Amino acid sequence: MKFSDILFNQYGNLRSGWRFAVFLFGLFSFLIVCGIFIGAVIHLLPVNLTDNGSIGFVVQSLVMLTASIAVGWLCGKYLEHLPFRALGCWFVKGWAKDLVLGLVLGALTICLAALITVASGATTFQFNQTAGQAAIVETLIVSMLVFTLGAASEEALFRGYILQTFTRAHLVLFGVVLTSVLFGYTHTNNPSANYLSFINTILAGLWFGTAFLKTRTLWFAIGLHLAWNWVLGAVLGISVSGINAITPAPLLQPTYTGSIILTGGDYGIEGGIACTIALLFSTLLIWFLPILKPTAEMLILTSQDKPKTENLTFLSPS
Numbered sequence: 001m002k003f004s005d006i007l008f009n010q011y012g013n014l015r016s017g018w019r020f021a022v023f024l025f026g027l028f029s030f031l032i033v034c035g036i037f038i039g040a041v042i043h044l045l046p047v048n049l050t051d052n053g054s055i056g057f058v059v060q061s062l063v064m065l066t067a068s069i070a071v072g073w074l075c076g077k078y079l080e081h082l083p084f085r086a087l088g089c090w091f092v093k094g095w096a097k098d099l100v101l102g103l104v105l106g107a108l109t110i111c112l113a114a115l116i117t118v119a120s121g122a123t124t125f126q127f128n129q130t131a132g133q134a135a136i137v138e139t140l141i142v143s144m145l146v147f148t149l150g151a152a153s154e155e156a157l158f159r160g161y162i163l164q165t166f167t168r169a170h171l172v173l174f175g176v177v178l179t180s181v182l183f184g185y186t187h188t189n190n191p192s193a194n195y196l197s198f199i200n201t202i203l204a205g206l207w208f209g210t211a212f213l214k215t216r217t218l219w220f221a222i223g224l225h226l227a228w229n230w231v232l233g234a235v236l237g238i239s240v241s242g243i244n245a246i247t248p249a250p251l252l253q254p255t256y257t258g259s260i261i262l263t264g265g266d267y268g269i270e271g272g273i274a275c276t277i278a279l280l281f282s283t284l285l286i287w288f289l290p291i292l293k294p295t296a297e298m299l300i301l302t303s304q305d306k307p308k309t310e311n312l313t314f315l316s317p318s
Contacts, residue, residue: 087161
């Protein structure tokens with residue numbers, strides 16, 4: 001084996017492991033520069049933005065979304081000679097359908113988890129009697145924006161270039177498992193996180209990874225992610241990965257009377273077995289749903305390494 005074979009594949013492209021390393025280096029460099037700039041701007045402002053959890057979350061999500069898309073696009077362009085639409089976040093054919101299906105299935109999945117706790121007698125829900133109508137409407141609208149940015153940023157990071165470049169290298173299972181574990185690890189410092197919440201977050205990563213593989217765009221996974229978080233926090237009034245600050249006046253209020261093994265306790269339902277059951281069921285459903293399939297172009301753009309050429313012609317796979 002030649003030394004060049006360690007670095008490059010048969011098409012002359014940098015191998016997937018090195019591409020992953022380049023992406024991480026670019027991502028962290030981008031985040032460091034943005035962090036210094038944003039820190040300087042916040043220092044000059046007359047108000048303290050950290051007093052508002054939603055604003056801080058929005059800024060963080062915007063930075064991560066921009067970094068993930070920008071660095072992913074540059075890596076795809078210069079390391080694999082791919083167009084921007086290969087990232088799966090452009091308005092390609094079928095994007096709206098995938099987004100809507102994701103929203104519907106994401107909402108149904110979290111409702112299934114909640115229904116399991118209700119059927120077992122572990123949780124009851126009632127309409128919020130302590131917050132005014134204006135506060136509830138504000139929470140529903142503002143949290144929708146916050147959770148949209150959060151879902152988009154996390155999907156662009158974990159199901160974006162990282163998963164896609166390993167998929168093109170025929171390392172699909174490795175890519176899905178790696179990104180799911182990384183996704184789970186980023187939530188381990190959340191309030192009241194535990195071993196079951198870590199496992200469930202990894203399962204959620206597998207859920208989102210399956211969603212990407214079935215459509216080869218980020219839209220379906222973003223829809224799942226957004227609907228799950230919004231219905232969980234703003235509608236059902238349950239902590240979202242241990243966080244309540246984004247949804248101060250939800251539509252419903254839960255009362256817990258059963259085991260925290262089922263309900264998740266202070267972390268929310270994502271730390272309970274009800275979540276585990278719902279995620280496993282929904283992942284299998286997505287995998288076998290015949291209406292979920294990628295376009296020929298997106299399948300090719302995310303299925304194999306390409307030779308170095310300035311003018312790629314993407315044909316339907318045989």
